[in-house]
Amino acid sequence: MSLLRLSDVSARLGGKAVLDGVDLSIREGEFVGLIGPNGAGKSTLLRAVLGLTPSSGEIDIGGTPALNLSATARAKIVSYLPQEREIAWPVTAERLVGLGRSPHMPAFAGLGERDNAAVLRAMQRMDVAEFAARPATELSGGEKARVLIARALAQEAPLMLADEPTAGLDPLHQIALMRVFAALAREGASVVACLHDLGLAARWCTRLVLLDAGRIVADGTPAEVLTQARLRDVYNIEAYIGEVGGGLVVYPLDLSSLPDAQR
């Protein structure tokens, strides 16, 4: 069964086409890296799935048209990590992570045993269990980011949409996060993450989708998608592409053609 299916999805922001006829299907057990230059439409694609940005075309979530799903029913299938890391009030990190359990809780009930177990699991996965009792607003940027990812994990939805989840994380926690996402995929869940770090995307994702100017220009395994020619066309960069220990390595080296001002 496909968790998510988009057919001919288009979206306009301020009169400009940001998504232009996107077809995409996400099955169970995939860790999909959504890559592409700034303004390619990566965030808009995720927002369109959640109905945060109006779009045309068809979007099916878990086999049901997205428009027919209630907000709670959708939240049980899809979790979302926005790019903006907002924490309005100094509540404890544990309480913040617990908010991810809301779709599973009956009205006016508190966190149950299963909810507390899910919160603990998510916090351990993101290495934030030690911050549980601290006000989330007092944590460092990277720690806040990890607490917010734990919040999305605690939702325990089969599909997670993450907008630049690695931003602000140190190398250890970037790799740890990639491992968590890869493990989720092995367990049968799927993750779609917007990524700018091509090295991480190449090494950890099971599938890459390359967006440029609102269209999907490549979709396949990292080795199929990340070629010298494509990186030159889409990103205007030269990159080293090699292999270390059986894994793909992509490292951006320089611009393909310098802008006129720097020539």
Next chain:
Amino acid sequence: MSEQARYAAVLLALAVLTLSLFIASLTTGPAEAGFRQSLAALFVDEGDLMSLVMREIRLPRAVLGLMIGATLGLSGAVLQGYLRNPLAEPGLLGISASASLGAVLAIYTGLSATFALGLPLAALAGAVIAVLLVRAMAGERGGTLTIILAGVAISAFAGAMTSLALNLSSNPFAALEIVFWMLGSLADRSMTHLWLSGPFMVAGWVMLAMLARPLDVLTLGADAASSIGIDMRRVQFLAITGTAASVGGATAVAGAIGFVGLVVPHLLRPLVGSVPSRLLPASALGGASVLLAADVLVRLIAPGRDLKLGVLTAIVGAPFFLWLIWRTRRQML
């Protein structure tokens, strides 16, 4: 002490405080009567003057103080949580200003003199117009900034129209009545006022109380909240309509009373671990306590001078708020 027990203790302390101040309000007044005698006259009708005073004058005043204070505290806590802005207060949506304008027009046109309920009904009409305007401006997907700006514009316009009514008022007595009414007071309110405004306040409370969990989730921002299953259109509807009903009802009988809705949620937030849903009952009780205390004080400080409640809350509230900012400025920056 566990977090849960601490929260229960805070609520219990606030409930005891509110009840004590409610009884203090019932037993304070110009009529010469002891504490016991007053309360006895409330429960046992002996057909004497004191029973009349207790039942027709002090009881409605105390109940209105309790309900209006709870309204201001609750709606302030909801609006700060909904707009994720610590400066939000019940007056922000333009509802207080529009309700005031309705009341002022009732006095100006003489409607209030010909028909006893003319003033509160006109004030409620003002609140309804304000909420329709805010909702129309904000639209279905309206962001919080649009709502704040629309509220500011409506407040400014209602303020200007109120000034115009004062400006053109040919009758100095009407002008004086307008000014006095706008200062905010609970003096000389009857059971009729309570029966008129009570249902609006209670209906508003029910709508605002339904926002408890959505407000918690909104800590993560509107986009994340929406992805966790919060219907933002419903939240917007409940927040704006609930505030309009309760604050409109409160303003209709007491005038605009400032600072309670702004200061009380700030004061209590640290005591409930900053959790928005926990702040709602705490802030409702806190608002009731503050308003009841202020209404007792205006009767004690200047018994013969009819010191206005709204004047006292602003005189005490503003410096207190400055102190609060002074104390927390490092966290805020």
